[in-house]
Amino acid sequence: MLFNSLTFFAFFAVVLALHAMPFPWRVKKVNLLVASYLFYAAWNPPFVVLLWASTFVDWFVARAIYRAEARTRRRSLLLVSILVNLGILGYFKYGGFLLENWSALMAAVGVDWTAPAWDIVLPVGISFYTFQTMAYSLDVYLGRSRPADSFLDFALFVTFFPQLVAGPIVRPTHLIPQFAEPVRASRSQLLWGLALMTLGLFEKIVIADGALAPATEAVYGATEPLVFADAWLGTLAFAGQIFCDFAGYSTVAIGVALCLGFSLPDNFRYPYAAIGFSDFWRRWHISLSTWLRDYLYIPLGGNRKGNGRTYVNLMLTMLLGGLWHGAAWTFVVWGGLHGIYLAVERWVGERFSGARIGGRTWFRILMALLTYVLVNITWVYFRAPDFATAWRLTRSMTGLTTGGAVALSTDYVTRVVVVTIGMLIVHWTMRNRRLEDVVSRTPWWLVAVVWGAMLFAILITQGAGDAFIYFQF
Amino acid sequence: MDPKVPVRDVPRVAWSRAGLLAMILVVLPLGGWEAYWRGQQFRPSTRNSDGLWAEARRWVDRAEPEQTVLLGSSRVLFDIDLDAWEEETGVLPVQLALEGTNPRPVLSGLAEDPDFTGLAIVGVTPVLFIMPEAGYRQAAIERYTTESPSQWLGQRISMPLEQTFAFYNFDTALFAVLHRQTWWRERPGLPFQEREVRKLSNMDRRREADLWSRLDDDPAYAELAKSIWSDFLDHPPPPPPEAEARAQFEAMLEEVRRDIEAIRARGGDVAFVRLPSTGHFREVEAAAFPRERVWEPIVAAAGAVSVHFEDYPELMDVRVPEWSHVSARDKGRFTRDLVRILRDSFRARGTLRPELEP
Numbered sequence: 001m002l003f004n005s006l007t008f009f010a011f012f013a014v015v016l017a018l019h020a021m022p023f024p025w026r027v028k029k030v031n032l033l034v035a036s037y038l039f040y041a042a043w044n045p046p047f048v049v050l051l052w053a054s055t056f057v058d059w060f061v062a063r064a065i066y067r068a069e070a071r072t073r074r075r076s077l078l079l080v081s082i083l084v085n086l087g088i089l090g091y092f093k094y095g096g097f098l099l100e101n102w103s104a105l106m107a108a109v110g111v112d113w114t115a116p117a118w119d120i121v122l123p124v125g126i127s128f129y130t131f132q133t134m135a136y137s138l139d140v141y142l143g144r145s146r147p148a149d150s151f152l153d154f155a156l157f158v159t160f161f162p163q164l165v166a167g168p169i170v171r172p173t174h175l176i177p178q179f180a181e182p183v184r185a186s187r188s189q190l191l192w193g194l195a196l197m198t199l200g201l202f203e204k205i206v207i208a209d210g211a212l213a214p215a216t217e218a219v220y221g222a223t224e225p226l227v228f229a230d231a232w233l234g235t236l237a238f239a240g241q242i243f244c245d246f247a248g249y250s251t252v253a254i255g256v257a258l259c260l261g262f263s264l265p266d267n268f269r270y271p272y273a274a275i276g277f278s279d280f281w282r283r284w285h286i287s288l289s290t291w292l293r294d295y296l297y298i299p300l301g302g303n304r305k306g307n308g309r310t311y312v313n314l315m316l317t318m319l320l321g322g323l324w325h326g327a328a329w330t331f332v333v334w335g336g337l338h339g340i341y342l343a344v345e346r347w348v349g350e351r352f353s354g355a356r357i358g359g360r361t362w363f364r365i366l367m368a369l370l371t372y373v374l375v376n377i378t379w380v381y382f383r384a385p386d387f388a389t390a391w392r393l394t395r396s397m398t399g400l401t402t403g404g405a406v407a408l409s410t411d412y413v414t415r416v417v418v419v420t421i422g423m424l425i426v427h428w429t430m431r432n433r434r435l436e437d438v439v440s441r442t443p444w445w446l447v448a449v450v451w452g453a454m455l456f457a458i459l460i461t462q463g464a465g466d467a468f469i470y471f472q473f
Numbered sequence: 474m475d476p477k478v479p480v481r482d483v484p485r486v487a488w489s490r491a492g493l494l495a496m497i498l499v500v501l502p503l504g505g506w507e508a509y510w511r512g513q514q515f516r517p518s519t520r521n522s523d524g525l526w527a528e529a530r531r532w533v534d535r536a537e538p539e540q541t542v543l544l545g546s547s548r549v550l551f552d553i554d555l556d557a558w559e560e561e562t563g564v565l566p567v568q569l570a571l572e573g574t575n576p577r578p579v580l581s582g583l584a585e586d587p588d589f590t591g592l593a594i595v596g597v598t599p600v601l602f603i604m605p606e607a608g609y610r611q612a613a614i615e616r617y618t619t620e621s622p623s624q625w626l627g628q629r630i631s632m633p634l635e636q637t638f639a640f641y642n643f644d645t646a647l648f649a650v651l652h653r654q655t656w657w658r659e660r661p662g663l664p665f666q667e668r669e670v671r672k673l674s675n676m677d678r679r680r681e682a683d684l685w686s687r688l689d690d691d692p693a694y695a696e697l698a699k700s701i702w703s704d705f706l707d708h709p710p711p712p713p714p715e716a717e718a719r720a721q722f723e724a725m726l727e728e729v730r731r732d733i734e735a736i737r738a739r740g741g742d743v744a745f746v747r748l749p750s751t752g753h754f755r756e757v758e759a760a761a762f763p764r765e766r767v768w769e770p771i772v773a774a775a776g777a778v779s780v781h782f783e784d785y786p787e788l789m790d791v792r793v794p795e796w797s798h799v800s801a802r803d804k805g806r807f808t809r810d811l812v813r814i815l816r817d818s819f820r821a822r823g824t825l826r827p828e829l830e831p
Contacts, residue, residue, distance in 0.1 A: 001623045006634075007623045010626070042623035044621060173478070192486075192488065254481070263478065263480060263481040437484075439486060444487040444488075445490075448491040451491065451498075452495040459503060462641065
């Protein structure tokens with residue numbers, strides 16, 4: 001079920017009404033669990049079985065790990081969780097990719113082998129909930145937390161519909177304790193939750209789908225080399241589109257949970273104001289970057305095993321992070337570029353960390369713009385359907401193409417320029433601020449005007465009910 | 474590690490007052506927006522959405538054996554009056570025509586559907602019919618087989634809203650309106666881009682679509698519609714190489730023949746219709762797709778009953794305000810004439826169809 005659909009609003013109204021009824025807390029949690037399964041099944045009912053598989057396996061495995069004393073047994077049990085979760089993910093998401101690459105490898109060594117057709121539908125949000133569930137068993141194994149006391153609470157943690165299919169990826173310790181005691185949103189929480197939902201839907205429907213998607217499609221759908229300006233404008237459009245799409249989803253998720261009285265963590269903190277790439281990853285898809293840090297980078301040794309190993313760990317984490325996004329080499333390159341950026345930043349930081357220039361405002365703005373430009377280069381590989389398109393656009397963006405076609409009309413150019421400038425100003429202004437603090441300092445009538453304007457814009461944009469980009473990951 | 478339960482504080486704002494004012498600030502301009510579009514002669518109209526088409530396609534699955542299904546492109550969609558058809562035959566046809574779209578994939582779907590034993594009326598717009606793929610509304614055809622429960626429910630919730638608000642319409646969506654403004658300066662070097670087709674019809678839940686009355690009453694709007702058709706007509710895509718085009722055409726004929734045989738084997742039948750076009754549209758169609766090179770081979774290969782508007786003065790005696798679609802004011806009479814001609818054609822061939830009998 002999409003947040004930007006009429007079905008969701010009908011569904012959410014029912015859920016909210018049931019949650020406000022004077023039922024016992026356990027009944028309310030059962031309602032939320034059933035609602036979460038319906039939310040997922042509304043897309044493709046049979047795939048609810050995957051949620052159940054993931055839930056049951058990790059529930060029993062984590063309890064067994066907690067009880068086991070022998071290290072070998074604990075490891076074996078953890079392996080079961082990892083194999084089941086990564087097995088589900090691998091089968092549905094990477095099966096076709098592996099077969100395709102195996103065919104290519106065989107062809108390269110002269111073996112004529114054609115992979116069978118792999119017509120498997122990718123279950124929506126599979127990368128999110130498998131990582132979330134796996135974190136539960138890993139936390140118990142690593143001694144970071146103990147198993148949940150209640151199966152109902154655990155099942156709700158795995159399935160909680162606001163963040164089920166596109167995050168934020170929450171940790172057991174974020175959410176399970178919230179299910180222990182009855183919660184109900186206060187009136188101000190409910191209204192702030194609704195305001196956040198409006199903001200998220202505005203980002204998705206008006207900015208991402210309405211204003212920017214056509215320019216992105218025109219540029220990334222072009223089959224010929226483009227002029228420098230259009231290649232950049234199309235990429236800037238995608239940078240804005242993917243931020244507004246994904247941050248919009250997270251904002252709606254946070255708002256929905258808040259309306260029910262639950263708190264979800266931030267997933268974005270104005271990433272296009274980042275100064276450097278480690279700063280970028282503290283601001284972009286925070287729940288994934290911290291997941292990769294805690295369950296991949298640190299277990300690999302992090303920065304504790306020498307300088308060389310740190311660079312290897314960094315690169316490996318980002319390459320796998322790229323592959324997490326999609327079963328294609330373009331995503332691996334995207335992750336690889338970020339790995340290189342982080343490695344270079346680290347190398348430069350080690351040598352020039354005390355330089356006085358680092359504190360100057362003009363230098364910080366320059367570095368923020370450089371970060372933004374380099375992040376945009378990576379988006380080419382994230383968005384392009386294949387390497388031919390990515391390379392063609394990279395050549396255009398670096399001035400290596402002579403001539404080239406014009407792809408964008410004045411209308412689309414205007415939209416991209418206005419949104420990009422506006423977005424950079426907002427991100428820079430909000431860089432060290434919290435939305436809650438800014439809203440607190442704003443007169444109530446101005447909050448109402450902005451809220452009403454966003455809602456009006458959503459309604460007259462209408463929206464085509466396009467899926468969120470991150471659903472496919 | 475960040476193991477703590479996240480804390481979300483709520484900004485200190487007078488939320489009840491803010492919420493109330495926000496609602497007022499939505500309702501008032503929205504009322505103005507609705508009034509503006511009604512002032513532009515827009516009326517609440519069911520959206521010609523993929524979900525609505527999928528719903529209509531499912532009616533075929535549920536209907537009686539003696540059913541009539543209308544396939545084709547915008548001409549079948551706008552020119553045929555479902556009520557008049559029902560009055561003539563006692564059968565309400567299922568309207569499955571899709572604007573700008575090749576009807577052959579839908580015909581193939583019916584041929585593969587063991588439950589379909591009725592009569593398919595297939596409109597032929599040559600430029601669309603010979604395309605190798607479905608084209609513009611491919612997604613609607615896919616929706617029939619891939620629709621999720623959420624999409625199904627969303628369609629049901631949407632329809633009452635569509636029939637209430639004039640602004641809830643693809644043509645009045647904010648960015649569609651902005652994109653269509655004439656103030657945008659042409660960008661040097663940008664290749665010619667066809668303008669989007671403007672609003673042409675109003676539709677109801679049965680997919681009965683009337684050509685918008687503004688095309689009859691507002692000559693400037695009719696001229697705008699014609700000039701947009703000229704964008705398409707005067708800038709055709711480059712044709713494929715001759716040999717490839719010939720192979721595609723032969724494959725198309727074979728596919729049509731196969732589909733019709735499958736439908737006939739179950740007791741159903743197919744008729745082809747070529748509905749009116751006038752002016753520059755008709756000139757271009759006649760030049761690019763001469764009747765003897767496109768229409769005649771299709772009906773010959775199919776061995777099907779066929780009705781070409783040029784052969785029937787009563788079908789040519791209609792108002793076609795923008796060269797391509799029959800005025801809503803004439804479509805009732807036009808439909809009755811068409812049904813009678815089809816009925817007579819089947820009778821003449823000795824294959825009387827109960828779906829067409831009074």
